Amino acid sequence: MSEPRVNPPSIDLLLSHPVSRDLVERHGRERVKDVFRQLTRELRASAETTLPPGKETLVESLALSARMRLESRRPAGPSAVLNATGILLHTNLGRAPLGAEAKDAVLRAAGFCTLEYDLATGQRGKRAEHVRPLLNELFLGANPRLDSLAVTNTAAALLLALDTLCNGKKAVVSRGELVAIGGDFRVPSIMAKSGATLLEAGTTNKTTLQDYREALEEGAGAVLKVHPSNYRIIGFTEEVGVSTLAALCKEYGVPLLYDAGTGLPPSAPSAVKRALLDVPSPSEALEEGASVVTFSGDKTLGGPQSGILLGQVELIERMTKNPLARALRPDKLVLAALAATLDAHLAGRHTQVPFFRMVAASATDLLARASSVATALSSRGFVSTVVATESAAGGGSGVDAVLPSHAVALSLPGVAASELAERLRRLTPGVIGRIQEGRVQLDMRSLLPEEDGLLLAALLGLGSSQTAG
Numbered sequence: 001m002s003e004p005r006v007n008p009p010s011i012d013l014l015l016s017h018p019v020s021r022d023l024v025e026r027h028g029r030e031r032v033k034d035v036f037r038q039l040t041r042e043l044r045a046s047a048e049t050t051l052p053p054g055k056e057t058l059v060e061s062l063a064l065s066a067r068m069r070l071e072s073r074r075p076a077g078p079s080a081v082l083n084a085t086g087i088l089l090h091t092n093l094g095r096a097p098l099g100a101e102a103k104d105a106v107l108r109a110a111g112f113c114t115l116e117y118d119l120a121t122g123q124r125g126k127r128a129e130h131v132r133p134l135l136n137e138l139f140l141g142a143n144p145r146l147d148s149l150a151v152t153n154t155a156a157a158l159l160l161a162l163d164t165l166c167n168g169k170k171a172v173v174s175r176g177e178l179v180a181i182g183g184d185f186r187v188p189s190i191m192a193k194s195g196a197t198l199l200e201a202g203t204t205n206k207t208t209l210q211d212y213r214e215a216l217e218e219g220a221g222a223v224l225k226v227h228p229s230n231y232r233i234i235g236f237t238e239e240v241g242v243s244t245l246a247a248l249c250k251e252y253g254v255p256l257l258y259d260a261g262t263g264l265p266p267s268a269p270s271a272v273k274r275a276l277l278d279v280p281s282p283s284e285a286l287e288e289g290a291s292v293v294t295f296s297g298d299k300t301l302g303g304p305q306s307g308i309l310l311g312q313v314e315l316i317e318r319m320t321k322n323p324l325a326r327a328l329r330p331d332k333l334v335l336a337a338l339a340a341t342l343d344a345h346l347a348g349r350h351t352q353v354p355f356f357r358m359v360a361a362s363a364t365d366l367l368a369r370a371s372s373v374a375t376a377l378s379s380r381g382f383v384s385t386v387v388a389t390e391s392a393a394g395g396g397s398g399v400d401a402v403l404p405s406h407a408v409a410l411s412l413p414g415v416a417a418s419e420l421a422e423r424l425r426r427l428t429p430g431v432i433g434r435i436q437e438g439r440v441q442l443d444m445r446s447l448l449p450e451e452d453g454l455l456l457a458a459l460l461g462l463g464s465s466q467t468a469g
Contacts, residue, residue: 006039009059019063027070035066041178074428081430082455086405086443088358089395091430095298095305096395097448102303102340108335128320130335134342138265139283139310146286149309149325150297156328157294157307158259162194163226164319165255165292169221170199172218174207174240176233177226187226187259196222206238209248216252223249225290227280229261246289249413255315256290262299262395263308265345272350272359276393276401277302282310291315299395302353303341304334358445359393359458363404366444369452370406373442379462383411389436391445405445409437427458 009180014020014036015029023032039062042438046397056196075250081093089095098106118125128149135148163173167429178200180186191198199220201209225245240248242258249256263282264273279300292311297303307328309316319325330338344352351357377384387409393401410433412420417435424431424440433442447455 003102008043009062011036011040011416014040014059014062014066017059017063019060019067023063023067024069032066032070035069036062038067038069051170053302064150065117065271076420079430081425082288082451082458083446084407084431084433084442085456086389086391086407086434086441086446087394088355088391088446089299089393090432090446091395096302097354098304098337099302099341099344099354101344101352102337105336106333109332112468113332113336115332115335125334127329127335131342134339134346135308135310138342138346139308140286141283146310147313148311149316149320150335151275151307151325151328152330152334153298153305154259154261154294154296154307156308158187158257159194160192160319160322160324160328161257161292161294161309162191162196162222163324164181164219164322165315166191166222166256167195167240169196170215170219170221171196171257172199172201172212172215172220172224174202174211175200176202176204176207176237176239177224179226179228187224188301191224199293205233207240208238209240209244212245212248216248216254220254221242222255222257224257224259227261229278241288242290243288246291249291250289255312256289258285258290258293260293260295262301263266263293265297267345267348267350269350269360271358272356275359275403278401279393282308286310297341300355300393301341301345302355304337306330306334306338347405354448357448359403361445363406369447369449370408370444373444373452373456374381374408376456377410377459381412382459383408383413387441389441389443392444401408403445404441407441407443409439409441412441423462424459427462429454429458431455431458 011033015024015032020032034036043062043281048213078094081089083093096444114125116125116127131150132148135150136142136146136323140146140148151160173187173191178187188198199215199218201207201215216223223245225242246256260280260282261326262279264276264279266283268283282295285293290311292315293307295308297306297308310318341353342348367386374384374386385408387407389405389407391403410420411417417438420433421440424433431442433440435441442455
């Protein structure tokens, strides 16, 4: 005859245990109560009829179980992961990782700081001045006819530009450039929110100068050119370059807006420029006659999520005075990280920017790192080999930005690749790879060299436990 099922103790009794009182101090009473409710529900639904072995009382058993669950919780907010996908600017993983200097800058600004305070005068300062001079020096060469402005992201930059210059007017866009990036960014939707009316020119594969001219004859107030960063139309195609389009816009007295999406600073190392030939240059677009250029700070610039506007002084000034600019302004942490990233570029410290380090990593170094990791894992229960592969810049930085790389192809006997990938994601920190040819691949290019030790520390325990089992 089976023993009667255990009747769970009350929540108040569970909270009175010494272990529980300690949990309440560290995690809060309501959170601890919620965990106890979960445990007691599970106990009622369980077929177990006896207390867990080695526990003196059911109260103590549940209190210890609650402690285990609470201490295994991931911290609130985004969790740190190791990006072994081979996508250097992985949108779902936060795009560009910040460098050490940028992280330090964020910590300095986290408390009270000089966000809008001038230490010299003791008066109110301007938050934009933390990055504006740096942007001007890096991209504009301190050209007095050009200026800059930072906002929250690229979509915000384009929205602000269109709202300021085209609200209530028609804006011309080639049908081949009505792009969608990710799940939410669509050029027609942004234009609609800005108050501009979309006027399509040309066809999907061919847009000529005459197409733009005809659209401007209809009374368009601006031309928007969009860099197709995540797709290519090949074959029977035609598009109008920035310089030619700028001359046409000048003829009709309307601004040319160029949404570059991403952009390299002029000072980028030649090795990085060669690897990212598809990435537009905001500085060159301005030299060719674009009135305003918009791009992201958290892509190939290697900084925090932000949107950058570069352009003619009078146009940037109008955008700065637009009430929408206040709603789209970056906070102190973004400005701190962006300023530190810009300063690193200006000082030629490109190796301080992780994205640039990942792009510039040599195939020889990647092979050596992959071999070292594979050897260590093979001794701990994994089937581990090194394979040649390709990495991608990612983040909408160009479909042609593909880089040769080396990866560790990993498997565990008796464990499906999908299950192994899930186990890797549950590690601390989580390891995010990709499944290819029936094995999990860990691409070394999207991992920084100093992360190899973290990767091994996480994986070796997983391999050892599998072997022991």
